[in-house]
Amino acid sequence: MAQQYTKKMIRDVFVQMLNEKPFDKITVKNIVNKCKINRKTFYYYYENLYSVLRExxxxxxxxxxxxxxxxxxxxESFIFAARFSLENKKAxxxxxxxxxxxxxxxxxxxxxxxxxFRYVEDINKNIQASDRDKKIIASFYQSALTNMVLHWIADGMVEKPEIIIRRIGALFDGNISESLKRSKKLP
Structure with a gap:
């Protein structure tokens, strides 16, 4: 229990610092001082700051x-999934x-x-498109969404992402279902 508390404290302090300053300005020393732990404790749980970020x-x-x-x-699923990014824009x-x-x-x-991938699976329950096409469709939207979020970050995260995501949903409404239906007609 104490181990989970210490790891969570390190992660929370790291995120807090990331919201205040660039990654390359944060040091292990900053983290251990703020957490009031020693360096050995930090290195017991994490190899470096990169491993904290990854976790x-x-x-x-x-x-x-x-x-x-x-x-x-x-x-809605994507907005929920992106909540960490939305709550920690500076980080x-x-x-x-x-x-x-x-x-x-x-x-x-x-x-x-x-x-x-989960959404495509759910839509496909009544359509029965090929596994290959399900993967292509989901991968296409996965790449598009990832790239749009990266551009949003690069542009300074000014526009509300909920508005962008809902707009994309409205513009492309039904396309996934139609693509899955087309799959059944393809050789």
């Missing part, structure tokens, strides 16, 4: 998987502009994939 993103992905609700639209921006950007990209790609 934060992995934990968020696990939460999204656990909280997935089949009654939600893909838009996300700082990671985006660091040498650890690929970890953020992997996180966003995994989140988008989880949402889209």
């Amino acid at each position: 934060i993103f992995e934990s968020e992905i696990e939460d999204v998987i656990a909280q997935y609700n089949e009654t939600q639209s893909w838009e 996300i921006y700082h990671v985006f502009n660091s040498i650890h950007r690929e970890e953020l990209e992997r996180y966003l790609y995994t989140i988008a994939g989880n949402v889209m």
